[in-house]
Amino acid sequence: xxxxxxxIVVKIGSNVLTQPNGLPxxxxxxxxxxxxxxxxxxxxxxxxxxSGAVAAGRSLITVSDKYDAIxxxxxxASIGQVKLINNYAQLFxxxxxxxxxxxxxxxxxxxxxHYLNMKNCLEILLxxxxxxxxxxxxxxxxxxxxxxxxxxxxxxxxxxLNAQAMIILTNVDGIYTGNPNDKDSExxxxxxxxxxxxxxFVTSGKSQFGRGxxxxxxxxxxxxxxxxxxxxxxxxxxxxxxxxxLNNKAAHTRFIPDKTASGKKKWLAHSEKSxxxxxxxxxxxxxxxxxxxxxxxLPVGMVDVLADFKKGEIIKLIDEQENxxxxxxxxxxxxxxxxxxxxxxxxxxxHYDYLYLLx
Numbered sequence: 236x237x238x239x240x241x242x243i244v245v246k247i248g249s250n251v252l253t254q255p256n257g258l259p260x261x262x263x264x265x266x267x268x269x270x271x272x273x274x275x276x277x278x279x280x281x282x283x284x285x286s287g288a289v290a291a292g293r294s295l296i297t298v299s300d301k302y303d304a305i306x307x308x309x310x311x312a313s314i315g316q317v318k319l320i321n322n323y324a325q326l327f328x329x330x331x332x333x334x335x336x337x338x339x340x341x342x343x344x345x346x347x348x349h350y351l352n353m354k355n356c357l358e359i360l361l362x363x364x365x366x367x368x369x370x371x372x373x374x375x376x377x378x379x380x381x382x383x384x385x386x387x388x389x390x391x392x393x394x395x396l397n398a399q400a401m402i403i404l405t406n407v408d409g410i411y412t413g414n415p416n417d418k419d420s421e422x423x424x425x426x427x428x429x430x431x432x433x434x435x436f437v438t439s440g441k442s443q444f445g446r447g448x449x450x451x452x453x454x455x456x457x458x459x460x461x462x463x464x465x466x467x468x469x470x471x472x473x474x475x476x477x478x479x480x481l482n483n484k485a486a487h488t489r490f491i492p493d494k495t496a497s498g499k500k501k502w503l504a505h506s507e508k509s510x511x512x513x514x515x516x517x518x519x520x521x522x523x524x525x526x527x528x529x530x531x532x533l534p535v536g537m538v539d540v541l542a543d544f545k546k547g548e549i550i551k552l553i554d555e556q557e558n559x560x561x562x563x564x565x566x567x568x569x570x571x572x573x574x575x576x577x578x579x580x581x582x583x584x585x586h587y588d589y590l591y592l593l594x
Contacts, residue, residue: 237482238465240399242280242361245271246389249286250406251471258294259287259322263472267404268326270477271366275332279481280361282396283323283334284369284389291315291322312373323368333365338372341382344391345509347547350502354395361396386452387505390459394501401464402480403452404471409488410453426457427491456490462504463495496591503549503562503591510551510562512544512569514584521554524561524592531583532563532590534575543569550585564589 247267254260264287271281289308292315298307320336327334337360343353360367369392371382382388386403393401413420456466469480469487479485496504516524520536532552544550545568552561563585565572575581 238400238480240279240465240481242282242396242398243274243481244282244284244389244393244396244398244401245477246284246385246401246403247286247471248385248403248405249290251404252285252287253290257290259290259319261322264322265326266474267471267477268323270475272327272330272332273478274481275364275366282357282361282367282369282392282398284385284392285319285323286370286385288312288315288319288370288373291318294318309374316370316374319370320368327366333363334368335360335365337367337369338374339369339388340372340376341508344502344505347502350395357392357396383451383455386455390455391505393459393464394462394505397495397498397501398464400467401456401459402467402469402477403456404469404476405449405452406470406472407449408470408473408486409468410449422486423488424486425489425491426460456488458504460490460492461496462501463492465492466490497588499564499589500591503564503589506549506562506591507551507559507593510549511542512540512548512550512565513542513553514550514572515539515541515553515555515557516560518555521560524552524590529587531587532561532585533579533583534572534581535577535579537572537576537584539576540569540573545569552585559593561585561590561592563591 252260252264271283274281289311292311292313295314295318296311298310316338323334337357339353344350357367369388371385371388389401389403407415408422410423411420412423452468456468459466467480467487467489469476469485473485476485480487515538516532516536517538520532523530523536524532538555544565546565548565550563550565551559552563554560566582566584566586572584
């Protein structure tokens with residue numbers, strides 16, 4: 236049984252694109268492009284989220300040790316991004332396919348308008364049969380502005396573009412019940428529903444050249460699957476891996492998607508870093524929001540406003556133990572919210588349609 240997808244996001248990690256010496260693996264990059272071309276010929280739209288700019292930069296210039304890690308990364312990424320995108324452009328050009336460069340930062344996902352502008356740009360590229368190649372803009376992204384890694388970015392792009400699936404290519408076959416190198420560890424082939432605690436058996440080690448470990452991948456995959464997008468984590472160093480994953484012929488880990496969430500909720504799901512306000516709610520409101528009924532947050536359930544916000548901004552809802560339980564869009568500002576705390580028969584602060592519950 237093959238998977239029937241119309242639009243997919245393929246994320247290629249630096250550990251797939253890079254040789255052990257830290258330089259780009261040209262042969263593998265060429266093979267992956269060939270597979271993407273084959274997938275496009277089947278009528279499937281592909282958005283590529285590609286790491287590898289820093290590795291490409293490393294192949295062109297040597298950075299003195301006197302520079303700090305962030306400055307070195309900016310230098311390598313800025314030079315390397317040109318080489319990386321040129322490499323992709325030449326490989327796709329052999330098949331008469333155009334690719335484009337889309338560099339983004341976390342800031343691009345914060346405001347709804349900015350988010351929609353980026354979505355429109357990617358949509359028009361896909362309508363013209365172009366392969367968008369998305370990467371974090373490492374030149375301007377420094378620590379506090381960074382995505383956790385490109386897995387997080389791929390999840391955001393998949394949600395934004397209503398992709399049916401996201402394929403994350405790494406250097407192991409998927410998620411194991413322990414260290415992949417231990418003979419007792421087994422590959423987890425399917426993950427369904429929330430509530431799997433990967434931290435209990437997934438090793439937290441990162442790949443040699445990447446920022447994100449398997450725990451990050453697992454959490455991002457769960458969050459994305461919860462929004463109605465299938466996630467496949469597979470070994471990008473294996474021959475023909477993309478085709479085999481789509482034909483369900485490769486051993487890998489698949490996260491089964493829930494029912495599809497609305498566009499607004501997909502945006503909110505990835506917006507925790509963008510939240511300005513914080514509102515504390517009581518236990519009654521917490522139970523009501525978590526129930527299966529469509530429930531909005533009413534002022535009667537509010538305890539305190541801990542950080543100010545304006546109408547239309549994203550706010551965090553925390554319980555009395557200060558756990559973040561939901562993200563929402565404020566229907567009015569903090570001043571009005573403070574005035575109506577605990578009162579009945581007031582307008583909801585967060586309407587159900589603009590509320591995203593964290594699992």
